Amino acid sequence: MSRFRSLIQASLNATKKALTWNVDDLMPPCEKYIFSFNCKEEIKKWHLYSDSEYGGLSSASLEVTDEGDGFKGLFSGTLSLDVMEGSKWNISRSGFCGMRSKKFNGFIDLDSYDTIALKLKGDGRCYISTIYTENWVNSPGQQEDNSWQAFVYVPAGNWYIAKASFEYSGTHIPLARYLPTWRGNVIDASMEMNPARVLGMSLSVNAEGGVPGARSGPGDFRVEIDWIKAVRNE
Incomplete structure (x- = not known):
């Protein structure tokens, strides 16, 4: 009987070890590159937008x-608060530019990660990181993707790994700190991001607003981008 129990225990231990190995083997890596600007082909994954589409005078290039020191993305341009004379658009504000990724081929699943990290060299302005996810409501009146935004403050002059936050902090900021927005405005709604259904991302800049101490106002902007990652810290 003792020998039988020993055989059963050995079998259970071997099974447990095999299951543990399989779980570890299937665990995604602790970092996942989403974008890496390591070749000129990378810019084909993005398109630009600005207030010029609505009568503003801002402009941007990528x-x-x-x-x-290797290939890097360069997002730059000029922010203007002026509006084109005779514009058909009745815009309430101008002074914004952005670069938005084209929709992924399907979805990117970031459910195993808790942070978005960006390696940037900036100009002291505050930028906005946006994550687009599949819209929870599939109805004729709700065709736009859900958007979730967080401020990314980029100190001037040096390469900096920024972890996005809506209120800048040097500590770890989880994905949960991205706030739901509607056309650039935070909305008061009980919504939860679905990180398993990420459709795309953007990086944008406004002439006004941002975090205290960041450069603001009309004028030139310039930010270099090495990569954008998803990171699992826990």
Whole structure:
């Protein structure tokens, strides 16, 4: 009987070990590259937008450059608060530009991660990181994707790994800190992001607003981008 119990225990231990190995083997890596601006082809994944589509006078460009330290993305341009004379659009504000990724081929599943990290070299302005997810409501009146936004403050001059937050902090900020927005405004709604159904991302900049201490106002902007990752910290 003792020998029989030993055989059963050995079998259970072997099964437990095999199951543990399989779980570890299936666990996604602790970091997942979403975008890496390591070649000129990368800009084909993005398109630009600005207030110029609605009568504003801001402008932006996106290119991949190599200044001796490898390829990097460069998002730059000019923010203007002015509005084109005679514009048919009755816009209440101008002074924004953005780069938005084209929709992914299907979805990106970020359910195993808790942070979005960006390696940037900026100009002291505050930028806005946006995550687009599948709309919870599939109705004729709700065709736009859900958008979730967080401020990313980019100190001037040096490469900086920023972890996005709506209120800038140097500590770990989870994905849960991205707030639901509607056309750039935070909405008061009980919504929860579905990180398993991410459709795309954007990085944008406004002439006004942002975090205290960040550069603001009309004028030039410039931010270099090395990569955007999803990170699991826990």
